[in-house]
Every structure is written in structure tokens, then in C-alpha cells.
Amino acid sequence: MRLLKSWVSSANSKFTEFPLNNLPYGVFSTTKLEKRCGIAIGDMILDCRAVEEAGLIKFSAGTMFKDPFWNNLMKLERNEWTRFRKEITLLLSLDTNPEKLINMLIPQSKVELHIPFVVSEFTDFWSCKYHAINAGTMLRGAENALPLNWNHMPIGYNGRASSVIVSGTNFNRPWGQLKRPNDTLPFLAPSKRFDFELEIGAIVGSKSNGPLTVQQADDIIFGYVLLNDWSARDIQAWEGQPLGPFQAKATATTISPWIVTKEALIPLQCGPPTRENELLDHLKDCGPMFYDISLTVSLTPQKGKPSIITQTNYKEMYYSSAQQIAHHSSSGCPMRVGDLIGSGTISGSQKSERGSMLELSWGGKEPLNLTNGGTRSFLEDLDTVTFHGKGTKEDFTIGFGNCTGTLLPALKYPY
Numbered sequence: 001m002r003l004l005k006s007w008v009s010s011a012n013s014k015f016t017e018f019p020l021n022n023l024p025y026g027v028f029s030t031t032k033l034e035k036r037c038g039i040a041i042g043d044m045i046l047d048c049r050a051v052e053e054a055g056l057i058k059f060s061a062g063t064m065f066k067d068p069f070w071n072n073l074m075k076l077e078r079n080e081w082t083r084f085r086k087e088i089t090l091l092l093s094l095d096t097n098p099e100k101l102i103n104m105l106i107p108q109s110k111v112e113l114h115i116p117f118v119v120s121e122f123t124d125f126w127s128c129k130y131h132a133i134n135a136g137t138m139l140r141g142a143e144n145a146l147p148l149n150w151n152h153m154p155i156g157y158n159g160r161a162s163s164v165i166v167s168g169t170n171f172n173r174p175w176g177q178l179k180r181p182n183d184t185l186p187f188l189a190p191s192k193r194f195d196f197e198l199e200i201g202a203i204v205g206s207k208s209n210g211p212l213t214v215q216q217a218d219d220i221i222f223g224y225v226l227l228n229d230w231s232a233r234d235i236q237a238w239e240g241q242p243l244g245p246f247q248a249k250a251t252a253t254t255i256s257p258w259i260v261t262k263e264a265l266i267p268l269q270c271g272p273p274t275r276e277n278e279l280l281d282h283l284k285d286c287g288p289m290f291y292d293i294s295l296t297v298s299l300t301p302q303k304g305k306p307s308i309i310t311q312t313n314y315k316e317m318y319y320s321s322a323q324q325i326a327h328h329s330s331s332g333c334p335m336r337v338g339d340l341i342g343s344g345t346i347s348g349s350q351k352s353e354r355g356s357m358l359e360l361s362w363g364g365k366e367p368l369n370l371t372n373g374g375t376r377s378f379l380e381d382l383d384t385v386t387f388h389g390k391g392t393k394e395d396f397t398i399g400f401g402n403c404t405g406t407l408l409p410a411l412k413y414p415y
């Protein structure tokens with residue numbers, strides 16, 4: 001596939017993240033326009049509500065864009081997702097006369113972006129082997145780093161949809177019950193070991209009822225976003241004996257504002273990693289369901305300059321989102337339109353490729369030197385963490401935009 005040419009000239013650069021090949025879905029507002037669905041093209045946004053009101057796109061199911069979220073389209077059959085994408089591609093292509101559409105474009109510099117879909121439920125996995133080995137080594141030693149079940153199934157836990165926020169939404173350092181190894185009793189205090197987790201989230205676009213094959217699970221994925229699963233390591237260490245994350249990961253989960261559709265990611269697909277052991281039939285690989293997407297994390301202290309602290313790739317995953325969803329459904333657990341499935345922290349084999357402060361500072365024992373001055377073991381107040389993700393082909397780039405958030409100081413506890 002080559003770069004598709006658009007009459008929106010900024011979309012024709014080899015370097016733009018939003019060429020006609022991408023067309024990611026977001027929700028925006030301006031000082032004049034209330035919240036609505038839009039599609040990024042070059043440095044502009046196409047106002048979907050205006051396009052629909054002008055009769056340039058139609059759905060037999062009725063009006064699709066009167067609400068400021070994408071769930072109405074997600075609810076439709078997969079062939080409707082494809083048809084819509086084809087029609088938008090045609091409307092924005094170089095062969096189309098832009099006369100009717102030119103007033104429906106808004107510069108991205110003039111908008112505020114909002115969460116693009118209503119999140120039904122949030123499940124987070126732990127499916128990157130480098131991360132699992134790093135975390136396991138710190139907890140149990142190198143000999144027992146991976147639990148016995150790890151090579152047989154994607155391990156996960158059910159998180160909270162209520163605290164999923166869009167990039168740019170800041171939040172306060174959480175309070176929690178803490179107990180360090182030498183404390184006799186636990187105490188309530190702001191987390192001192194607050195962290196980010198570099199992840200990608202898959203968005204479920206069709207509901208299911210009953211077990212799904214890996215192929216069926218892949219078929220219900222609507223698109224992907226960057227995801228920061230903020231984590232309080234000290235809350236997690238005390239509460240997680242023995243159950244999985246609870247308050248440690250309930251404060252906030254940040255997602256990038258653009259849903260990059262699965263169709264846009266097809267040119268970046270790649271095959272599975274080498275398997276340690278044969279997977280059970282319901283999880284067997286059945287096609288290229290991994291993606292070559294380079295990921296970076298930068299950390300910017302208050303009034304400081306950004307330092308790139310991690311560079312890795314989404315293809316480092318051991319289990320795909322499709323395998324995670326197939327496993328999730330194996331008990332009969334239904335999937336809903338708008339479910340968000342976190343990949344788990346993405347780390348590479350190298351030290352510079354680690355996707356969390358826990359790993360970068362090795363549990364706080366080896367503080368990380370920031371390239372622009374200072375050191376960090378965990379996040380400090382007013383640190384900004386920004387993820388960036390993109391995949392490149394010969395003459396075009398598919399990007400996700402930024403996923404960013406600033407950690408504000410803890411508020412006074414309300415009593």
C-alpha cells in the first residue's frame with residue numbers, strides 16, 4: 001500500500017501521522033461548535049456531524065453523529081464500518097471536488113479533544129514477556145520470574161471504566177493504604193511510588209455472548225488507542241496480597257484521543273513471537289494479529305524539558321488483543337460495545353526499552369538519569385508523561401497522536 005493522496009494538502013506528507021490512509025476517529029469541540037465526532041486528516045479535522053447533516057453520508061440504521069461519541073457506529077455490523085471508511089476516503093481523496101466539504105474542516109490547532117467513545121468496561125492484561133519477567137524478577141527472583149501459567153494464557157484483571165480519561169486530563173496523586181516492609185502497621189498517605197505503564201488499548205466494537213475463537217475476537221476489535229495505566233506501586237504491594245490490582249490502578253487510565261481503526265493498521269500487521277510451548281486450541285495464532293508500532297515515552301518535569309525515557313515497539317507483545325479477548329470470553333463472559341482491553345505494559349529486551357518507572361529504576365534501586373537533568377525513581381508532582389506511537393511504511397505514517405497527563409500533587413484527604 002502507498003500513500004493515498006488527498007485534496008487536504010497537509011495530509012500528503014510522508015511524515016504526517018494522519019494521511020488519508022489513517023483517518024482516526026475522535027471527538028472535538030471549538031468555541032463555536034459543541035462536542036461532536038470528527039476525523040483527523042493532515043492537520044485538520046472533518047466534522048462528521050456536518051457531513052451527515054449535508055447528506056453526504058447516510059446510514060440505513062438512522063442518524064449516526066448526533067451524539068458526541070463513536071459508539072453508534074461501533075454498534076453497527078463490521079461491513080458498515082468498512083463502508084463508512086471507504087466513503088470518507090473517497091470524499092477526502094484527490095479525485096473529489098472539495099467544494100461542499102471545505103467548510104466542514106476545522107484546524108486541529110483550534111479544537112479541544114474529548115474522550116472518543118463511551119467506555120463500557122476496562123480489562124487490563126499482563127501480556128508482554130519482557131515486562132512480566134522484569135516485574136517477576138523484582139518480586140520473586142530471576143529463577144521464578146514468570147508464574148507457571150504465564151506461557152499458557154494471557155493473565156489479566158478487571159479494572160474500572162469510570163476512571164478512564166482522555167489525554168491532557170490531569171489528575172491528583174492518589175492516597176492509599178501503605179505499609180512498607182519495616183512498618184508495623186499500615187497508614188493512609190499519598191502514594192510515594194507512583195508510576196506510568198506504557199500500553200495500547202483495543203476497543204471492542206461488537207458485543208459477544210459466549211466463547212470466541214481468536215479470529216472471531218479479532219473481528220470484533222474496532223480500533224486501538226495508546227493507553228497509560230497509571231499505577232501506585234506502594235498501594236499495589238500492600239493491597240495485592242493475594243488478589244490483583246485494585247486501588248493501585250483505579251485513580252486514572254489515560255487514553256489517546258484518536259481511535260486508530262484496525263483497518264488503518266493492516267499495513268503494520270506482523271506475525272506472532274516464537275512460542276515457548278504450543279498454545280491451547282482456543283488461543284492458537286491464526287494470522288498476523290500483532291502490529292509494528294514504535295512507541296516512545298517522554299517525561300517532562302515542571303518547568304523542565306522533555307527527556308525521552310523509553311523507546312520500544314508494540315510488536316514485543318506475547319499475546320495479541322485478539323488472544324486476550326478470546327481468553328476473556330472463554331468462560332462465557334460477554335464482551336460489550338465500548339469495552340477497553342489494555343495490552344499490559346510494553347517493554348523490550350533492552351534497558352532503554354522498559355515501559356514503566358518500576359523497571360527503568362529497577363524498583364527505585366537504580367534512579368534513572370533524565371537526559372535533560374535530574375533523576376527519577378518514580379514520578380514527582382507536576383511531572384508530565386507523554387506517550388507517542390506511530391508505524392511507518394515506505395511513504396506514509398500511521399500515528400496515534402499523543403497520550404499525555406500531568407500528575408498534580410495529592411489533595412488534602414477529605415476529613
Ligand code: CA
Binds near residue numbers: 197199342345
Ligand atoms: Ca497495566
